[in-house]
Amino acid sequence: xxxxxxxxxxxxxxxxxxxxxxxxxxxxxxxxxxxxxxxxxxxxxxxxxxxxxxxxxxxxxxxxxxxxxxxxxxxxxxxxxxxxxxxxxxxxxxxxxxxxxxxxxxxxxxxxxxxxxxxxxxxxxxxxxxxxxxxxxxxxxxxxxxxxxxxxxxxxxxxxxxxxxxxxxxxxxxxxxxxxxxxxxxxxxxxxxxxxxxxxxxxxxxxxxxxxxxxxxxxxxxxxxxxxxxxxxxxxxxxxxxxxxxxxxxxxxxxxxxxxxxxxxxxxxxxxxxxxxxxxxxxxxxxxx
Amino acid sequence: xxxxxxxxxxxxxxxxxxxxxxxxxxxxxxxxxxxxxxxxxxxxxxxxxxxxxxxxxxxxxxxxxxxxxxxxxxxxxxxxxxxxxxxxxxxxxxxxxxxxxxxxxxxxxxxxxxxxxxxxxxxxxxxxxxxxxxxxxxxxxxxxxxxxxxxxxxxxxxxxxxxxxxxxxxxxxxxxxxxxxxxxxxxxxxxxxxxxxxxxxxxxxxxxxxxxxxxxxxxxxxxxxxxxxxxxxxxxxxxxxxxxxxxxxxxxxxxxxxxxxxxxxxxxxxxxxxxxxxxxxxxxx
Numbered sequence: 370x371x372x373x374x375x376x377x378x379x380x381x382x383x384x385x386x387x388x389x390x391x392x393x394x395x396x397x398x399x400x401x402x403x404x405x406x407x408x409x410x411x412x413x414x415x416x417x418x419x420x421x422x423x424x425x426x427x428x429x430x431x432x433x434x435x436x437x438x439x440x441x442x443x444x445x446x447x448x449x450x451x452x453x454x455x456x457x458x459x460x461x462x463x464x465x466x467x468x469x470x471x472x473x474x475x476x477x478x479x480x481x482x483x484x485x486x487x488x489x490x491x492x493x494x495x496x497x498x499x500x501x502x503x504x505x506x507x508x509x510x511x512x513x514x515x516x517x518x519x520x521x522x523x524x525x526x527x528x529x530x531x532x533x534x535x536x537x538x539x540x541x542x543x544x545x546x547x548x549x550x551x552x553x554x555x556x557x558x559x560x561x562x563x564x565x566x567x568x569x570x571x572x573x574x575x576x577x578x579x580x581x582x583x584x585x586x587x588x589x590x591x592x593x594x595x596x597x598x599x600x601x602x603x604x605x606x607x608x609x610x611x612x613x614x615x616x617x618x619x620x621x622x623x624x625x626x627x628x629x630x631x632x633x634x635x636x637x638x639x640x641x642x643x644x645x646x647x648x649x650x651x652x653x654x655x656x657x658x
Numbered sequence: 659x660x661x662x663x664x665x666x667x668x669x670x671x672x673x674x675x676x677x678x679x680x681x682x683x684x685x686x687x688x689x690x691x692x693x694x695x696x697x698x699x700x701x702x703x704x705x706x707x708x709x710x711x712x713x714x715x716x717x718x719x720x721x722x723x724x725x726x727x728x729x730x731x732x733x734x735x736x737x738x739x740x741x742x743x744x745x746x747x748x749x750x751x752x753x754x755x756x757x758x759x760x761x762x763x764x765x766x767x768x769x770x771x772x773x774x775x776x777x778x779x780x781x782x783x784x785x786x787x788x789x790x791x792x793x794x795x796x797x798x799x800x801x802x803x804x805x806x807x808x809x810x811x812x813x814x815x816x817x818x819x820x821x822x823x824x825x826x827x828x829x830x831x832x833x834x835x836x837x838x839x840x841x842x843x844x845x846x847x848x849x850x851x852x853x854x855x856x857x858x859x860x861x862x863x864x865x866x867x868x869x870x871x872x873x874x875x876x877x878x879x880x881x882x883x884x885x886x887x888x889x890x891x892x893x894x895x896x897x898x899x900x901x902x903x904x905x906x907x908x909x910x911x912x913x914x915x916x917x918x919x920x921x922x923x924x925x926x927x928x929x930x931x932x933x934x935x936x937x938x939x940x941x942x943x
Contacts, residue, residue, distance in 0.1 A: 574882070574932040575932045577932070640864040
């Protein structure tokens, strides 16, 4: 069994790199780190980067484990489940600024990367605009088979636990945060939303008005998630991926038991905010059938 | 000095008593305390009523403040008359309608109808709103002023209000530890500029934003957060164009000696630190 330590990065492939980079700095307010004609990375906290735009064939989510031996163990266990996995080359590792890595695709076809010794920054984070970002906090993922995909996480990683359910969507956590990954039923794989924590409700609402001025389409929120108690504001980003600002949110106590919340917008927002995310609304339709 | 203890109630005339009552109960979330032939009394907290709609002209608006003693009423009447305000003693019948033991009526320098009441009725039954708006009580009023410095002087020198902050020339006044109970907004008319109810949490403000938006209630400002009082707010329009506000998290000023009022700009950022822009006439240049 392998221990997951941290959520580290999200790698996306935008159609227009310049436009995506502009979104990252002007809308999200992230700090540009490295830039080549094909790639751009952005910092949001103590990690060297948490968002990378590049030429990868499929988008991926990076998670940290402690030792190379953990990678060996994970690769073996993932292989036994019949999943496609591979070791990262020296070049792959250099590109990601990690010491060692493996990758795997889950049953839906989502790519995850497990990395060892990813780079932290020695310099503090200095945002492009004062959005009040505290850091990358969680990622929402589309799944075509929730049950099988979850079995990977709970089977291979001993600290990964389903924290709550909203309809068939599952919140998965591995540290004291309510969740780091959340899987939503969908008809195709992919990253649904990348979520950055902001300082507090004031920053969240300030960002709401900034997004309005910047004419960024808000697709869900501002609202509060009944399961995680997070305040959220979800909006459209590059590469067909949504981005969210989130704030507050409950930490997990040792006595926490997974709870079932309603499917659809009702189970995803306690304020009744308008929801224009197909995957969130589809849940509600699924329940009615 | 006239010692105001609390804002007590607001009386609003309306040509459509039924419509106003529907708004107050189904949308605003108040509870009907009792009805008479031509008036409806509404409850928002432990008090017997804090808002009254009566059949009459929408321009006929009155705000009432509570005083502690009968002698305070007498002293206030004498002081106001000395200053040239016409003071009217409420009749027994009128006092009964208002559910107070005794009251006097006068106009402030702008011409706002003000009543000072003694022993307003408390309810033995707790407030249970028509909908779960999370209301914890009627809390403050905005008053129109045609001369802000003159009226600020009236409320702070003749009465016991203190300036908590100013937005441009608009003074936010406290009469107890709550940041403001009266707010004076410069304009060209007399009347009540807005009516505030406190709600339990910021979540309630946001829930109501959705609830009222869905029902096409005109949103005129917010959701936002006041840099002055730190309260999260939502302003919307009710019957006869009256602006109602929900807010939560209003600052309290515990130390009178240490507190110093601040000056904020009379522009959107002086009213909201989240970036909302007011559609309220008195909040705009």
